Amino acid sequence: MSLIQTPYEYVNEPGIISEAGNYVKELGGNALIIGGKTALSITENNIAKSFEENNIIFTIKEFSGYPTEKVIAKFSELGKEQKIDVVIGIGGGRVLDTTKAVGNRLNIPIVAIPTIAATCASWAAVSIIYDEDGNQVDFFETQKSANLILADTKILAEAPDRYLKAGIIDTLAKWYESEPNLKNHNDSLQLKIQTEVAKLGFDILLEKSNKYFNSKDRKDNLNDFKQIVDSIILIAGLVNSIKSNEFYGGIAHPFYNSTTRIPETRNKLHGEKVAFGILTQLVLEGKTKTELIETFNLFKNFDAPITLKGIGIENEIDEKITLIAEDVSKKSGFYKGINYELTSDVIKKAILEADNIGREIS
DSSP: OEEEOOOSEEEEOTTGGGGHHHHHTTTOSEEEEEEEHHHHHHHHHHHHHHHHHTTOEEEEEEEOSOOOHHHHHHHHHHHHHTTOSEEEEEESHHHHHHHHHHHHHHTOOEEEEESSOSSSTTTOSEEEEEOTTSOEEEEEEOSSOOSEEEEOHHHHHHSOHHHHHHHHHHHHHHHHHHGGGGGTOTTOHHHHHHHHHHHHHHHHHHHHHHHHHTOSSGGGOHHHHHHHHHIIIIIHHHHHHEEESSOOOOSHHHHHHHHTTSGGGTTSOHHHHHHHHHHHHHHHTTOOHHHHHHHHHHHHHTTOOOSTGGGTOOSSHHHHHHHHHHHHHHTGGGOSSOOSOOOHHHHHHHHHHHHHHHHHHO
């Protein structure tokens, strides 16, 4: 079985938020808008005006916290009560994951409006489910992706650099996680496509990101910014869109999932913790010290954490990395193509080695 699961339409233009109603009216006329506090403060006036001009009824609800079963159920019930026929998420990954889950449960069109380019959440056909404390507890494999993504590059460019840099690392991870699987599974068409698409995003980001961040006036360099955003949302999302009965990956994202159980790490962005997961994976792969230092320095350029302290783990280190290592090890059977050992002891040793290297070059 092979499946490519993508959004129907992806629009990436500066100021597109002011035209949202023109697009949404093709999907429905009674909308539930779910947005983070900051995201709504940036977009609400333009959204409301555009929807009113297009005769779209809408209810706006502020989101905070995590995409939990309770939150998803609450918004789904509200949607049923108000007979909404389209749901719109505005904000970062947690808002968008919540919105996708609600849209799939109600079987109505979904619109994703990312206000930060920190992940491919607006594209991905999956919602990450947490408990109220912030521990990741499940994946909700959605039957469909968003029908429409409106990526307003003006809004995205005005977000703090931290989010964009985390999104870049998260996209680079798609190649780091997929490529090693080819050693034992070079006959998998799915894996070959995933790896080629991931490498395209990797190459674009290495070429364009330094030019963009070093621009004297970034407003004159929006073409590079647009390609960075496309890599984070479209290309990284497309890597995850190519599916089959087999799953190929690495441990960077399982590492992130496991760190959600450590409260001190929860103020770090997804891509920031994925960065340290990649570095740990490279140690597990047996990369040379030279190769490791090259990648560590690359991540430093994007202000990514390269030590345990950088992701928030400073006290009771042995206990916490043991918890992470054991949790990652439990899930190792899920990944078909991994060709390095994944016992909890080996993972723990790799985490410590990555931390040692990171502290050496910090």
